[in-house]
Amino acid sequence: MGTRKNYEVDNATGRNHEGPHANAPVRRLTASSIIGDKVENLQGEDLGKIDNLMINIETGQIEYVVLEFGSFLGMGGKLFAVPYQQLYLNSDKECFVLDREKDAFQNMPGFDRNHWPDTNDHSYYDDVDVYWGATADSGRIF
Incomplete structure (x- = not known):
């Protein structure tokens, strides 16, 4: 045996x-292995954790990672939809890396945990795509 x-x-x-x-x-x-993963910037500073994934049900692709930033013990943070292509995996550190400084979150379109944007209303996601300078379909491949 x-x-x-x-x-x-x-x-x-x-x-x-x-x-x-x-x-x-x-x-x-697996989605469950990504949700909860730590996200750092290029300098190794903690940017938060992956709270959820937004999947395009027509293409089957992950369009956005919902990043929780600025929380302490799960309280007081804000959520941000980040195009999945903006992240890359650092398998040695077992975390994802996002090329943004901590202060960038002040100008990034975000939302409250209790008030998610309508997933079919494009206005929030259009703002996200404008902020990142690309649509979710034209991101970087790592």
Whole structure:
């Protein structure tokens, strides 16, 4: 009888724990392994955590990552839709990286946890795309 693979550990960490090329490079992650992940800037400063994912149900692609910034113990933070292509995975640190300074969040379009923008109302997402300088369909590939 062989040993059973512990998929829960792999899914929770986003890393495969066996094989000669385990998760190198990372190509697929479960939504549950992304939600809650830490986000840092290029200087290694904490920018918050991934609160949720916005998926385009027509294309199946993640359009936006909902980033929680400025909270302390889950209180007082604001949420920001960030085009998924603006993030890249740092698999060594097991976090995502966003090329923005902390003070950029003062001018970034955001929303309150209790007042999400209507997902089919394009005005908020148009503001997000204008802020980031591109539509969600034309982001960078890492």
